[in-house]
Amino acid sequence: MAFASKEQAQAYWKQNLSIMGSLLAIWFVVSYGAGILFVDALNTIQIGGFKLGFWFSQQGAIYTFVALIFVYVVRMNALDRKFNVQED
Secondary structure: OOOOOHHHHHHHHHHHHHHHHHHHHHHHHHHHHHHHHOHHHHOOOEEOOEEHHHHHHHHHHHHHHHHHHHHHHHHHHHHHHHOOOOOO
16 A cells, blocks of 8 residues: 555545544444433334344344444545546
């Protein structure tokens, strides 16, 4: 990976950190928020006989994390193309 300038490398890294930060924030809200903080409110809703708060703490956070991995791959590939540092 070769950047044309130090400024370009810094801009790439700044956008990379922004992507990671936003995705980690989503994961935190889903795993900690839905699984712990909002569990009582979510438990009033049931899916397949299970309370929604329980589902999020057991399965939802994992599914969200896997989905965020795919989102990260797509967004990083786009960022690599934007800065012309994609792998061939």
